[in-house]
Structures are given as C-alpha cells and as structure tokens.
Amino acid sequence: MDPRTSAQDVMRCDLCETAVVQMHCDTCLVNLCTACVGKHMISDESKDHKVVKFQARKSTPLYPGCKSHSKQQCTMHCDQCDIPVCTKCLASDQHLCHKLSEILQIVDEKKVKIFKEQTELKEKIYPTYQDIASDVQNRMSQLEKEYGDLSTAITKHGEDWHREIDKLVKKLKAEVDEMKNTQLQTLQKHLDEINKAMSEIKDKIDLVEIAINTNDLSKLFKVTSNVNIYRSLPQKLVPTLSKFIPEKIQGEKLSKLFGTLSSSSLTSDKDGYSMKTTQKSSEAGSSPPVKQLLDEPETVTTIDTGYDRYLFNVACLSDEEIWTSGNENTMKLYSTNQGSLLKSIRTKSRNNPTDIAVTKSGDLVYTDYGDRTVNIVKSEKIEEMIRLQNWRPCFVCSTSSGDLLVIMISDDYKQTKVVRYSGFTEKQTIQFDDKGKPLYSSGSYSRYITENRNLDICVSECEAKAVVVVNQAGKLRFRYTGHTPAPKNQTFYPRGIATDSQSHILTADCYNDCVHIIDQDGQFLCYIDCGLSEPWGLCTDTNDNLFVAHWENRQVKKIKYMC
Template identity: 60%
Template sequence: MDPRTSAQDVMRCDLCETAVVQMHCNTCLVNLCKACVGEHISTDESKDHKVVKFQARKSTPLHPGCKIHAENSCELHCKECDIPVCAACIVSKKHKEHDVHFLKDILARKKTAIQKEINELEESIYPTYLDIAADVQNTLSQLDVKYEELSIAITKHGEDWHREIDKLVKKLKSEVEEMKNKDNETLKTHLSNVETCTSKINEDVDSLRKSIDSYDVNKILNLQIDLKKYRILPSKLNVSTAQFSPLAIQEQISELFGKIIPTTISADKHGYTMRTAQGSLETSSCPLMEKASEAGSSPPIKQLLDEPETVTTINTGYRELYSVACQSDEEIWTSGNDGIKLFSISRGSLLQSLSTTSECILNNIAVTKRGDLVYANYFSKTVNIVKKQKTEVIRFKNWNPLTVCTTSSADILVVIEKGEDDTKVVRYSGATEKQTIQFDNKGKPLYSPRGLFKHITENRNLDICVADNGFHAIVVVNMTGKLRFRYTGHTLAQTNLLSPRGITTDSQSHILTADNESNCIHIIDQDGQFLRYIDCGLSEPWGLCIDTNDNLFVAEMQSNQVKKIRYKK
C-alpha cells in the first residue's frame, strides 16, 4: 500500500508500539499509552518528565541541553562555531562577537527546506521512478515480442535454406544423371568401334586360312596382307568418374547461414529526464533496442526559434523535386523526375548522378546509418540499395512499394499498396519480413487506400510515423504497431485541411511534416501536441530531412530548390 495515499492509522505508543496513544511527555516529545508512562519515567530519572494528556501536549520544540552549562537549554545557534548555545554561552568570551541566531528561526527555515524536499519527492521524484519502472516494464514486455520475432526469423531462414538445399540437391542429381548418360554413350561408341575391328580381324583370318589350304599357286603368290591398320591399336579411354566434393559443414554453415548479434544493454546516464509537476517523463530512444555504438547521452534541449531562418538554398535543376535525404552534414541526396543526385551543401554543386532509366524515383529515398542510399521502384516492385553499385534487396510479387525509410536497428520500413484498398507498412531485415502494420485494434485500416501520397520515418522513441495525405493526417504507431495518435492539423489556426508530404524527426523526438497546401512545416511533439509552424516563405514544400545538428532541409517541388533552415537556438 502506498503510505502517501493510504488511509492513516491511529497513533500508537512509541514505547510498546501497540496501544493507542493517550499521554505525551513534553520533556522528551514521546507519545505514550497510560501503561507505559511509568516505564518511560524510570528509564531516565535525571530528567524532569512532564507527562500530560495527548490533547494537552505542547507544540514548542524540545531544545537540546547545553554541553557546557548543563542546567540550561540551547535556544540559540552560533553561526561561526555551527553549534547550539545557551544564553550563558553567549556572554562567555568564546562566542564574543560571533553571529548568533535564534534556534527557532533556524528550525523554521530547516522545516521549510524539508517540506520543499518532501514536495519534490512526492510530486517529482516518486512519479518519475514510477514512470521509469513502467518504462522498464514496457521494455521487458517488448523483449518477449522481439525474441519471438527473432526465433521466427531464424526458423523461416532455416526453411528457406531447406528449400534451396532441396533444389540444389535435385539440380546436382540431375547433373549426375546427365554425366552418366554422356559417359555411357562415349564408352559404348568406343566399344562398338573395337568390336567392329575384332569382327574384321576374324574375317581376315578366315580368308587367309582358306588361301593357305588352297593349291592355287597364283592365288597364294598374289595374296596381300595389310596388318598396319590392325597394329595401330585404338586409344584406351581412361575414365575418371565424376566425384562430389562437399564443403566441410561445420566450418562453413554457421558463417553462411547467418549469425545472431547479441543484445547490448548500456547505461545512459542522461536517458531519463525528471518529471515536473506539469510535465511527463521524457526518455531518449530505448537503449536496449539499439546497438552499443548507437547508444549515447541525450542531446541538450534546444529551444525553438521565434523566427526560423533560411541558411542555404541549393538549385537542383529538376523539373519537379520530391525528396531529400542527408548523406552527411556536408552532402544531401535528392530525387525527382530526373533521377537521383548528390549535392554538396556548402558549395551547392552536383557531386554525383545515378542513372534511373525507366524507374519511378519520386518521394522514396533514404540513407542508412552506414551511409548507403536506399530507394523504392514502384513499377519494378523492388527496394534497392546503392553502395558501389545498385543491389536489389526486396522484390514484391503483388504489392507496389510507395516509400521507404531506415531505422535505428538497421531495418527497412516500406509503405506498400495493392489494388484499390490495401495499404500497409512492412518492416524488413534484409529481405526477411519481420512485421506488418495495417489495422488498428478495431480492425480498421490505419492508412488511406491506393493512389495518394505517403511518407514514412522512425522517431527516436521508436514510433513509426506516416504522413498520409489521403487521410489528411500524421498517423503514429508505436514499435509494436499499436496506434498512438493521429495529428490532423492545428485547427485553431489552420484554414485548409492538412496536406502532408515529407516527414522527419529531430533529436528531441519532435515530428516535422511539410504541408503542401499551406506552404509551411508543422512541428508537433512526440505525443502529437502542436508546437509551432515554420514558414520562411516556402513554396510547395515536399521532401524533408534533418542533419545531426537539427538543421532542416526542405525540398520545394516546383522551384526545384532545397532550403537549409535553422529553426532551433
């Protein structure tokens, strides 16, 4: 039971701790029952115990006795010596000209300070620890889900291996059968040739014997024997039978199959922020779900500028510009209907262009933590990654990928659609599907149907945020896919329906989305509360991204410009 909120019990005797209080010793400030009064007095007979009824107890403090003047009580305090003193001590030479205060005043200040500490414990520290316990409990509950997903992924990968091994075994056995038939044919042809020669030799021997037995002299003299063709023996076929050379399973299979990257638990000293009386506990992204190299202290809190400012403008040369992604604090990737380009931020110069012939590259590029470019091709139904060259990572059969983002755990989140009605978010680890997010807890679609713009990003608290233009909303679910909230705009100030395009998040888990109709950027906190707009004279803002210093990059569709905006102090 919580002692701060539970009903208060009746007061018990300080001596026996069982009987109800009836008396009080004003000398010792002890609560007593009648039965314990005598025992209390006899315990210390040197004091003049003034025992009264509990209702008649004094509220005056019990001053300590003076160690030098035993007959006096100390009602004063010497600041220089930092000890209680009595009136006799003050007039002595030892405390002459010392700064002396009434002990009751010091007591009052001390009680006030203690009360403030009690208030902080009750209103701030205790609720914060409750929140931390809830956060740890939530992480514990997520562990079962994560490890179950891990086991399923390993099982599925094993099944994939079994299928591939079965196909490989079938292929190799087919090759063995073909080799056997070919070798049989070769040896049978060779045997046939040898047998033909053997038959001819027998015929020649018979002919010669008949000639010898003949008495025709001319016939014998004219007989010609050609043995050269028989003296040249046929080649011997040395057959080296095909062999199977298997790789050592114990040495190779673990490395080829895959490995488990173990969980890393690191202590982040700045992971939690103390709850205030009005606010709630803030946490950094869950370190249990991140690698050790990714875990770090929370960034310092930056205040939003009253007037955001455009720092840099980059002309990209697109006919229509749709997306921007930070390669680093010095370089940005862009995409539009003229392909994908890499620009220097400081110089505004083009550094690299990627050939994207016949590919749909609009609002769907992202950069992994390793600096690799990822993009989706709607028409070829693929998600691709670009390192030194393009590699196909995921291929869909009946679904088309709309947009992608990468996560803190190196997964890929893809918004995909099929037909006229089905839209969902799928989490992939490489080519392995790990999670599908499509419906809320009432079975209703979380996302609008086909043909409408959608963008996706992961927040620092591992929420998945989708800018859904069809629903005119930002749809935010937690890492397990449970709906947290929908943001549909700041209704008091907004005249048009929210028309979201690009979406990104900053170091303080703020969510930023480009409103294409109102030509501004909305900033909301991680719980969906509106904070402010960013205007800066924007024109049809579309793609968004944020660098490590919380600088915002906005891709304007028609002007074909990327604007770098500073919106925090």
C-alpha cells in the same frame, strides 16, 4: 461523478455538503468549511486534530500509530529494531541503549531512497520493460509469420506428393490397359482360328451327309478322310492376369518418407536483456539538450537541384551533404555549403525512385515502385535488398536501430502496411489497430514515413489528410489532422515528414506553403513558412536544421528553426 468534486463546481464541505471548503483536517483528511470546524473537532476528541487552511493541506505530518500502545503516535525511530516507536515505548526497557532517530529524519532519508528507486523505475526499468515487451511482441509476430511459412511449405510438399502420385497412378493404369489389350488381341486371334476350323468342320459334315445319302458313287469316292486334322484340338490359352500389389501404408514409414519436423523449443538467451541506460549517447532514447523553437525561423541557404520538372525527396547524408530525387531516374548528392553537385547515381531499372533514405552506415537506399524492389547503393554499386510479390514498395526510412521501415501498398490499391526489415529479413508488420481496422488508408501511394526519437513510427497520409503515429509495437498513439487557422486556409494535405532531437514531428503542408511542427503527443506547436512554395520532402540534420524540397521550383531550402 460526485458534484462536490466535479470540475464544474467548487469544492464543498464534507460535513454540511453545501458550504465552500476553506479548511482541511490533516489528521482525518476531511475538507471543512469554517462553520463546521468546531463540530469536527469535538466529533472524536481522542484524536489530535490538525486543522489547517485548505491551501496548506497535507502540511502536517501524520505520524504512524504505535502497534504496541494504542492511540499513541510514533515520533521516533529505533534504528536497531528498525521500527517506529512512541514515547511509551521509549519509557520501557525494550529499547534501552538503542540508537534512536527522529522519525522525520528517517522519513526524509526514506524519501530520498524511494525517489532514487522511482527515478530508476521511471527512467531505466520501465523503459527497459517496454523494450522487452516490444521485443517479445515482435518475436511473436515473426513467429506467426514463420509458422505460417512452415505450414505453407508442408502444404506445398503435400501438393508435390499428390502430383507425383497422380502421375504414378496414371502410369500404372496405362500399363494395365496395355496388358489387357495385348492379351485380348491374342485371344481374339485364337478365337478367329477356332471359328475358321469350326466352319471347315461344318462344311465337311455337310459334304459327308450328301455323299452318304446319294446313289452317285463318284461323289462318295470324292470324300477324303481328314478327320485326324481336327482330332488335334486347339491349344487352350489361359490368360494370367496381372495383380496390383500395393505397399502397405504404414503411418510411421510414410511420415519418414514424406518428411518430418525438427523439434522446436524456447530457450533462454544466456546474455539476456540489458537494462536501458540513461547515459547520454547519440542513439534514440538519450536525453538531448533542451532547445527552443525560434519565433522567426530563417532560411540559411537555397540549393537549385536542376531537375527537369519536379523535386520530391531530400535525405541528409551528413550536416554538409544531402541526397535528392525527383522526376528523373537519377539521385543527386549536393553540398549544403557550396550548393554544388557532388555525385549522381542512376537507378538500376531506369525507373524514377519513389523515395530515398540514408542508413546509419551512410549508404543510400531507394524504393522502386515499378520494379517492386528496395535497393541499396554501396560504393556506387546498386544491390537489390528486397523484392516484393503482390505488393509495391513506396516510401522508406532508416531507424535508429539500423532497420528499414517500408510503406507498401497491394497491387489492387486496397491495402497499405508498414513492414520493418532487418537487412533482408522481415521482422514486423503494422497494418491494423487493436479492433482489426486498417491503420492506414487505401488508394494512392503518397505517404511518407519516419521514426521519432522516442521510437514512434510516424506516417503522413496525404489522401487521409492526417499524420498517423504508432508506437514501436505498432499500437496507435494518435492521428494529427492539421491546425486552424491554416496560413492559406487550404485543406491539410501532408507530404514529407521528419523529426528532430526534441522529438518534434514536422510535416510539409504543400497547399498552405508551410511546415507544421507538433510535439511527440500530437499537440500543435507552430508553423514554419519562411517563404516556402509547395514544400514536399523534408529531413533534418544532427544540428536540427530543416531541409525542405520544393516540388515545382526544384529548390532545397536549409532552415534554422531552433536554438
């Protein structure tokens, strides 16, 4: 770093490099001390040096040099030729009868034009490109998953073929064994008959031999002649061996039998992307009226929920109604004005709900850790939206686009990820940072999630003692690890998390009996205490009222903290 411009030192003169800067030449853009002004003025007498106080630098306009006449500055603008011109240009016949304007007027007009363009680039075009980049990245992530599923399907089909081929090979080999055994048994029986005949012939030969060589004529007469029996030889059995006639393996034919892939393509959507609007709307990205944080937040009302032991979660259905859930298998809807119970819904599995959220259409969504499901309640009927394998759903939120963001942990508690669902379809997985390291800690499932107005995804991690914020594409923006001094000087263990119209992030700090408010970039703003006692779940309504679920006393407090 140049010590003359370092934040650790004052600005130094560009000529002597020792004295403190007091003056500035707007013509040469040089910083000067008072002693070096004269030296600089005579260094190049061809220039019209405009030396001003350093605080007034850039106050003297630097006119463009004329392209036709060297060392001349253009103070006028030829509107017809649309070029800057100097006095010598005006004296020539080249711009005779042309409409002329002062160049400073043209500059002002140009500044207005480029400012409008800059505003459009900043507020419409660049955010639109951000959305497009996020959309393309999401499509790439989805493409990775779908092609992975495609490869898995092919592998599974190949395994099915292997099983069927193994069964076929086993069957054919069994048939071979059966044919072999049948023919061997037939030949063995035939051999036994031949061996018997051979034994009889041998006995006959011996008997005749004795009769011929004896003088006992009676023995000779006892020999009967039955050689004709043996002149008729046994039949000749010639086995015909079965042959295996394999089908010729033809790659093309086999490919068709196994299955083929349909063609893939990238096509252009005829509707294309639409430019991000800057008009006010109720959607994320609109410009809400600026509100200020109150110096002294105040409790508007307190609702007793009547849960047996603990209250965990609260979610706004409207400005007048809130859903709650605790250590029971029943979710309760309360009126925020009357504090009265309006409705109760029991979970389908009879397990306690892990977390609750309200969709854009006003339907209640809850996660069932024990049943591995995410469920939606429509007209008091429960429908299963998502069922996981090897993972368990923990906490959930509904986004401005109508998607669901679900925090889930692996069965072995070693992995944590955030998954975006559009209806029943998985669209995006957020698990690792740019260096391949886990964004979220492993272990307990105590994590809350919400989407900020700027579309950041905010997760409170109790075990990690941090709030982890990523952008819409899943890239880490920052980690907030608390602020000191804390109201009760206890360790920061964030629980519930919510956001408001100003893109503030609010998180419950149960051990310090307060709520932290930070801005969208992670800078601490203030605490809300308001007599809180072990705050847990949080939500905000459309008027930026904060609802705090208290863990042990089972109360929900409505707090006004902005005006």
